[in-house]
Amino acid sequence: GQQLNQSPQSMFIQEGEDVSMNCTSSSIFNTWLWYKQDPGEGPVLLIALYKAGELTSNGRLTAQFGITRKDSFLNISASIPSDVGIYFCAGRTGAQKLVFGQGTRLTINP
Amino acid sequence: ETGVTQTPRHLVMGMTNKKSLKCEQHLGHNAMYWYKQSAKKPLELMFVYNFKEQTENNSVPSRFSPECPNSSHLFLHLHTLQPEDSALYLCASSQDPTNTGANVLTFGAGSRLTVL
Numbered sequence: 001g002q003q004l005n006q007s008p009q010s011m012f013i014q015e016g017e018d019v020s021m022n023c024t025s026s027s028i029f030n031t032w033l034w035y036k037q038d039p040g041e042g043p044v045l046l047i048a049l050y051k052a053g054e055l056t057s058n059g060r061l062t063a064q065f066g067i068t069r070k071d072s073f074l075n076i077s078a079s080i081p082s083d084v085g086i087y088f089c090a091g092r093t094g095a096q097k098l099v100f101g102q103g104t105r106l107t108i109n110p
Numbered sequence: 111e112t113g114v115t116q117t118p119r120h121l122v123m124g125m126t127n128k129k130s131l132k133c134e135q136h137l138g139h140n141a142m143y144w145y146k147q148s149a150k151k152p153l154e155l156m157f158v159y160n161f162k163e164q165t166e167n168n169s170v171p172s173r174f175s176p177e178c179p180n181s182s183h184l185f186l187h188l189h190t191l192q193p194e195d196s197a198l199y200l201c202a203s204s205q206d207p208t209n210t211g212a213n214v215l216t217f218g219a220g221s222r223l224t225v226l
Contacts, residue, residue, distance in 0.1 A: 004152070033214065042114070042200050042217030043153075088153070090215075097166065098215065100153040 006089050006101030014109050019076040021104045023089035031092040032072040034063050037103075038085045046087075047074070076106075084108050112136050116201050116218035123191065124226050131186040131221045133201030141207040142184040143215065144176060147198040159184060160207050191225045198222050 006023045013019060023032070031050055035043035047056050049065035049072060056063055060077045072091070076083055089101040114135045123129050135142060144156040158166035159178040173195075175187040184201055202215040 031213075035217075040219070042116075042202075042219045044217070045214055048214055092213070097155055097158070098213075102150065102152050 004089060004091055004099055004101040006104055008104060009102065010105040010107070012107045012109065013079060015079060015081060017079055019079055019083070019106060020073065021087060021089075022071060022073045023091070023101045024071040025091060025099075026070065027091075027093055028069045029072075029091035029093055030069070032063070032065050033090040033092075033098070034061075034072070034074050035088045035090065036085050037088065043088055079106075079108055081108055081110060114201055114203055114216055114218035116199075116221050118221060119219065120222045120224075122224045122226065123188070125191060125193070127191075128187070128189040130188065131199055131201075131223075133184040133186075133218055135182055135184075135201075135203040135216070135218075137203055137205075137216060139203035139205050139216070140181055141204045141213075142178060142181070143202040143204070144184065144186055145200040145202060145217075147200055147220070153200070156186075158207065165207070188223070191223075193225050196223055196225045 004023050004025050033048050034046045037043040047058050047063040052069045053067050054065040063074045086103045086105050088103050090098045092098050117132045141160045143158050146154045155168050156170045157176045162178050173190050177185040198220040200220045201218040204213045204215050207213050
């Protein structure tokens, strides 16, 4: 079946630093979604991408739909303590179900 | 109430107990989902309901029994579970599972299940 490789699995950074994470697949996707999960909560949608090459921002977050349609990137600029959590990518091919990455756990040292 | 609401938030049960998880969505969506989230593993899709009809059962053991009485409510009935079933169970809803652009999932906060 389809699989997503999300990296890194965890990140330990200083407040104010920029963050980059990505997801790759051997399959071509038509949709890429990025979610964030706070401790004790469910995932919340951050950014949705529907076109190859699309670059979309949500505040300090920027995500891109890779040109090859096999990858996506999420960047966070000038991290703050509330950015702590687990970030998930999710992708879909056509009408197939969403496939989720393993998550990137972000920890920020003040 | 807004969004997707799950109850209970925490549940501890023995292997011989019977319990149920409840999910309610107030978004007017047509599809509802159950996902299992275990530590260090991707979210695992369990069941999908579209307009109250089950459209996907992802090879889930029969000790998990879903019920969808209407498009706003979804239950997961649990019986004779195993300790390895301990996990966070997430409910989600979406507007239309067949329309890629409208199929963004909205998740509930989850029910943390511990099986002793």
